[in-house]
Amino acid sequence: MIIQPTSLAALAWAGAASGSAAESWRIGTVLSARPLGINPDGMMVLQIGALAVETEAPKGQLPSQFQVRVLTLGAQPMLEVISPQTPEPATQLAMRERLPQQNGYAPLLATLDALSQRPALRQLPAYLRPALAMLEHGVRTPAEITRGEGLEEAIKRSGLFLESQLAEPQLDMAGLSQEDWKGALLRLASLLDDYLPTRRPAPASTASETPPPLQQRGLQAQPRAMLPLALLDDDVDALLSRLHGEVHAALARVEVAQLEATTTSAWMIEIPLQGENGHDILQVQVQQHGEADSGSSWTFGFAIDLPALGPIHGELQLRGLRLSVRLWAERIDTVHRLEQQFGTLRQALSASGLTLDQLSCQQGMPQSTGQHSAILLRTTA
Structure with missing residues (x-):
């Protein structure tokens, strides 16, 4: 069961995280929780420790009282509902142990x-x-x-x-x-x-x-x-x-x-690269949508920050032989440099048999579209 917070819940946490209400929120801490009801907007209100947050109403029914374990903190904390009859899954235990240790390349x-x-x-x-x-x-x-x-x-x-x-x-x-x-x-x-x-x-x-x-x-x-x-x-x-x-x-x-x-069904991959006078990191996200037998589609995203070009994001969506390509660059001169390559790219894609539905590049960075970017609770039920 996945319960996602609304932006209001995320803002409530962000505001409380610096105050005394968040003092007990630490990685691995177990907190008491209980549902308070459904508000007029159809959102479920939960009390978790000393904080009250709104979440999308879960598909299953939550007990009148339960416990959650803090897995991550920040503006969008992730908590795991603890089932007293079920031991913690090995993957969740491993994730909780490694998150405080990890860092980028x-x-x-x-x-x-x-x-x-x-x-x-x-x-x-x-x-x-x-x-x-x-x-x-x-x-x-x-x-x-x-x-x-x-x-x-x-x-x-x-x-x-x-x-x-x-x-x-x-x-x-x-x-x-x-x-x-x-x-x-x-x-x-x-x-x-x-x-x-x-x-x-x-x-x-x-x-x-x-x-x-x-x-x-x-x-x-x-x-x-x-x-x-x-x-x-x-x-x-x-x-x-x-x-x-x-x-x-x-x-x-x-x-x-x-x-x-x-x-x-998504993979986040980081590839260290030998750049000019140093190293860079290419981050790639590959995600499959639908089942292979029913004509699945794929999304390929990437992000890189090059000293000569600045931050660049890209998203390629492939459905059968139809391809859409969207690019973002923080610097306007990088946008122009990328657009100068569009003709060559169109020719290469046409020669490969793909139909190009969209090819664009705009200035600025895209908003995160990760499906799991707003997870509040990950249950073990």
Whole structure:
């Protein structure tokens, strides 16, 4: 059962989150809840702890009193209804554990850049240097992802499908560990745990700042991260300590995306890219609508923030052989540059047999359209 809050409920939480009413709201906290009734607008009013929120009336009937566990905070918190007779599902437990640990790839990639430029890196143990090189090898080039087969390979090796590939017969284990992003993260994390045994990585964010899972946030163009000036010296050990935490945070990020993929027909994939004088992150969302037997359609979204172009979003909707393409760019000069490529794109699509229904580019960023961007309660019933 999914219960989504109205904007009023989200605003009520946002206003209360800084006050004493929200002091008891922490990740993992169990709160008492009860339905107060239906208001004249047909919305259900719930009291959760010391707060009252409005939600869409659920399909099933809620008990007169129940408990919820806080999974995420922020302007749109997510809570799980606890069934006393049913143990917490393993996926929900794993999600709750990993959300406070996860972080984006940008800080990790910035630290990798800094390490690669340090001569003292050659003094690291021989077993650690190949693991760093393997992770860098997992970063794709723009030339690779601008080809269909290259993008397919980048998605396949993004870490999201590692375990399913491990289950395949006649698997090349050595090749997979070298090519898969999560495999490279796991190897480096294990070696850094041994190299820095007394330094445990801290969570990527505090409980009050824990963001929701990727699907709930929707596509986000992620800029490059800047390292603190204090780390831009020759202190390789300080950079490795920072890398230690960032590798574990990136692993949690991949695992959050994997856990989400078990409950929805959408996949959120992040692909690190080798850019000019640094690394960039391509975020891709693929979603299937309908059943394959009944003529399903697909939505392919992407977001990227390039230093030369700024933030860019795109959405491609494919229904049979009919395609609609919508682009957004924050900078007006980027809009003009993209529109100059429309003629070439139309020719390429026509040659591939697709019918182009729409091709547009506008200035500004789109509103998030994630179906799960406003989840308030996720029940176990």
